Amino acid sequence: MLITTDQLYHKFQECTGISTDTRRITPDCLFVALKGANFDGNQFAEQALAEGARYALVDDVTVADRNPQCLLVSDGLTALQDLARHHRQTLTIPVIGLTGSNGKTTTKELIAAVLSKKYLTYATVGNLNNHIGVPLTILSLNEQHELAVVEMGANHQKEIELLCSIAQPTHGLITNVGKAHLEGFGGIEGVRKGKGELYDYLAQHGRTVFINSRDKTLMAMYRERLKTLRSDTVFAEAIFYPAVEAAAVEAAAVESSETPIELLQESPVVIYRDSAGQAITTHLPGRYNFENMTGALAIGDYFGVSPDEANHAIADYNPTNNRSQVIPKGTNTVLLDAYNANPSSMAAAIRQFAATPAKRKAVILGDMYELGTESEAEHTALGKLIAEGKFDLVILAGKDMQYALPFLPKAYYFPDKFSLHNWLMDNPMTDTHVLVKGSRGMSLESVVPFI
Known part of the structure; x- marks a missing residue:
């Protein structure tokens, strides 16, 4: 039998918290089984209960029938959102x-x-x-x-x-x-x-x-x-x-x-x-x-x-989340802003870095994601902007950064990060300010140990 939002809220009040991940189960929490393209949280409900969850919110009747601590709803995500709305109103x-x-x-x-x-x-x-x-x-x-x-x-x-x-x-x-x-x-x-x-x-x-x-x-x-x-x-x-x-x-x-x-x-x-x-x-x-x-x-x-x-x-406030972090690395200084990137934030970061006084400046820039049909044009425009910065060293990584290359004849380009890491190890920098920025999928924070 499906549980109502009001009934679910009473169950939630018995719990110490909420989790959608079996790797983060705390004693007496409510586990919410969510589904995605490649996973079904219903299959982990009993594991969550075994690890200490008080209840598991599921939308699979066969799972709910196996354990009385499973609370059945028609859709796990919708139930989670409705539960939050109910709580917000209190x-x-x-x-x-x-x-x-x-x-x-x-x-x-x-x-x-x-x-x-x-x-x-x-x-x-x-x-x-x-x-x-x-x-x-x-x-x-x-x-x-x-x-x-x-x-x-x-x-x-x-x-x-x-x-x-x-x-x-x-x-x-x-x-x-x-x-x-x-x-x-x-x-x-x-x-x-x-x-x-x-x-x-x-x-x-x-x-x-x-x-x-x-x-x-x-x-x-x-x-x-x-x-x-x-x-x-x-x-x-x-x-x-x-x-x-x-x-x-x-x-x-x-x-x-x-x-x-x-x-x-x-x-x-x-x-x-x-x-x-x-x-x-x-x-x-x-x-x-x-x-x-x-x-x-x-x-x-x-x-x-x-x-x-x-x-x-x-x-x-000193960030530790790959956003606007200033990291000393030997004689180098790294500005790590690699949590995400889009044309607006990339332009702001590049202009700011170009105006930064430093003996030697290098940029390590990765692809900007989720631009759709505008990706080629935006990466091309980025190439022009990088060229205006007159940086001492330009390193580009990712599939779409190739569109920036026509304006940067002296840039180093790496389609993948493995090659980039190897190049950085073989060509160590000294006395250099380095801007590292790219979209989340690029995970460019991985280059910092090699600078």
Whole structure:
């Protein structure tokens, strides 16, 4: 017999947590059996129970019939999402929803670091930001948490809409709109529409939005919603950072962040001047990370975190997740930004690195994925941009990086990483700043031991 969402929630309350992976079973957790193209979690339900799970949520009647601890639903993924929605409705804490083409995870970590100075804050763990990860994040919240920061990723339209229906954010921020997941979104306008689904939710439910006033695309998206939505469905507040532009004051409730900061240095790491005139040195490079910092500081200011504590949180944040990591390697310095890449983030990183003062500079760049029919054109454009950087050494890896080669006659090109690793071992670098960046599927962090 199928279990209802309400019945399932009562069972969930008996559990200590939730897991979709038998390698991560904790005592008395709820195991959720999910299915994919090459796996069926139902086949691992009894293993999960044997390893200590209290219940297993399954959608295979034959598995459910074998064990009374198996809870039968018609679809495991849908049941997981419905369970998360049910749990979210029991929570009264602020939930900050966060999306964007680039910088989501770094911004999420910075926001969480700032808010944690005053509140017991829970933030998305790692990159659990999709149709499975967001429900797991929501179900990890309990009555002790005072604030939540939920990262929402998407590679097609209507996905952010779905994630908003689960996370039900009370506040939200879009980092930017760029050329990411073009294949799934159907082009840059599709990306704009898809990311804008967060603004749609916040406006339609009278919630608070944080907007980077220096981002013309985000400002335009905000104004569009003011014009098209009915007067009874508009943002509760629009908080602009780092300042309110005169043209932005169109809403009934518009405020400015009380944290005016100024960028003093963007490489090799960001240094900014805070509202009290102090210079704050961070561990993150680049103007793009400065934009992430301003968002985190604006949210901290809104929630009453003192400027001193917020600045300490930003200054202390040191990434360890293959994003904007500065790694000393002998006489070399590696800027590892290999968690992901798309044309927008790649261009920002290359321009930033080109402006970085260094005796000798090298770039090791890998393919940008999920560009569909635009891949050849985007990798070609990237070749032109790399050439403008006038780097001392250019190393390219991956199938589509071949399209960048016509503009880089002195570049070294490797279709596979094995050849790249061997070349790096045979040609050691010294006194060199090295940028390493590529899409997740390239896993270019593997080159660091060879530099």
